[in-house]
Amino acid sequence: MLPLPRRAERAYFGLMDHAPRDDSDDTDPLRRLTLDELRLRTSMKWRTYPDDVLPLWVAEMDVPLAPPVVRAVTEALARGDTGYPAGTGYARALADFARARWGWDGIDVARTAIVPDVMLGVVEMLSLVTGPGDPVVVNCPVYAPFYQFVTHMDRRVVEAPLGEDLRIDLAVLEEAFRHAVADRGRAAYLLCSPHNPTGTVHSAEELSAVAALADRYGVRVVADEIHAPVVALDAAFVPYLSVPGAERGLSLMSASKAWNLAGLKAALALAGPAAADDLARLPEEVSHGPSHVGVLAHTAALREGGDWLDAVRGGLDGNRRLLASLLAERLPRVRYRPAEGTYLAWLDCRQLGLGDDPAAVFLERGRVAFSPGPHFGTGGAGHVRLNLATSPELLTEAVRRMASALG
Incomplete structure (x- = not known):
């Protein structure tokens, strides 16, 4: 397919933007912004590709910010309150959120530390419990920066592929743990929960089994739980540190993904009761x-943004259903399992015959950008990751462009 000329694209989306909208759910933040409004943004999502490309790749949401967040930031700027961070307000807000949302009363503010963001926090936690050359186990396909950050800090990645059902394969994980500790060195397991890119929400039973395996083999668990608040309305997130046997675990959490705050850097490191001494060794300069x-x-966001978050979660539920319907109609050979967590969709495009990197074909022929599956490690070939956190109109257009790319 030839790319839409810019004028034609404007005409298409101009009609869409001025068409009557379904106001039955006008509180859904995913339905609030037009394409022209989104193209005014200067972030990575909207500046990496030319204007004729529809970007549904990097994890940024097409939403206006939650009003409490806007208010907090603008009031801080008006006061000139732009110095260095201090206090435990963030940790106390997360503890209250966890208690209200997940029924978990296990966040002790004394066992928390603020870190720049989740991935830099992961690096710091891995530095506390492993040394140069030590193995770090991951469940592939998994968030691509896991590979980049782990190898950059001179650790080696050991893959434990997910099962065909896109869930943790405990037998495979146990074998990876056994291999990781075979030379009697230190080893860590970098858990992604909910899982990126598949959107899998791990159950309490699965996480308890993970904790038991980690204890048996002496593997330290570091959990990336950045997507924790973003689950379907009928799903339940389980914090890793809440399950039996996870006392030696470390976790990273943030409001970043759930409230679209990637450009406002802040995250929290949490330690289980038996990992407090490890966290206490975190360098003060972090x-x-x-x-x-x-x-x-x-x-x-954590204290006052709950209603906004629930509106987004409801919109994402609708987008998951919409995507499944669109693919069934337009691209029935693409396999998609609507997930319970994150705002990401993992599409199996292997039956389309587009090779290992179908995202490259969709970009070239359809002018729609997804995250390439091979970037996520073993199991990613032939797949793409699609960002669902957009309007139903843009999601519909994305599938139309995918289908046209095959014509």
Whole structure:
């Protein structure tokens, strides 16, 4: 397919933007912004590709910010409150959120630390429990920066592929643990929960089994739980540190993904009761990395942004159903299992015959950008990751472009 000329694209989306909208769910933040409004943004999602490309790749949401976040940031700027971060307000807000949302009363503010963001926090946690050359187990296909950050810090990745059902294969994980500790060195397991890119929400039973295996083999668990608040309305997130046997675990959490705050850097490291001494060894200078304004924004999101978050979750539920319907109609050879968590969709395009990297074909022929499956490690070939956090109109257009790319 030839790319839409810019004028034609404007005409198409101009009609869409001025068409009558379904106001039955006008509180859904995913339905609030037009394409022209989104193209005014200067972030990575909207500046990496030319204007004729529809970007549904990197994990940014097409939403206006939650009003409490806007208020917290603008008030801070008006006060000139743009210094260094201080205090435990962020951690206390997360503890209250966890208690209300997940029924978990296990966040002890004394066992928390602010870190610049989740991935830099992961690096710091892995540095506390492993040394150069030590293995780090991951469940592939998995978030691509896991590979980049782990190898950059001179650790080696050991893959434990997910099962065909896109869930943790405990037998495979056990074998990976056995291999990782075979030379009697230290080893860690970098758990992605909910899982990116598949959107799998791990159950309490699965996480308890993971904790038991980690204890048996002496593997330290570091959990990336950045997508924790973003689950379907009928799904339940289970914090890793809440399950029996996870006392030696470490976790990273943030309001970043759920409230679209990637540009306002701040995250929290959490330690289980038996990992408090490890967290206490975190270098003091790490706490200087987060943005003070970011901490204020994340705190406001956790304390006052619950209604906004639930509106987004409802919109994502609708988008999952819409995507399944569109693919069944337009691209029935694409396999898609609507997931319970994240705002990401993992599409199996292997039956389309587009090779290992179908995202490259969809970009060239259809002018729609997805995250390439091979970037996510073993099991990613022939797949693409699609960002669902957009309007139903743009999601519909994305599938239309995918189908046209095959014509």
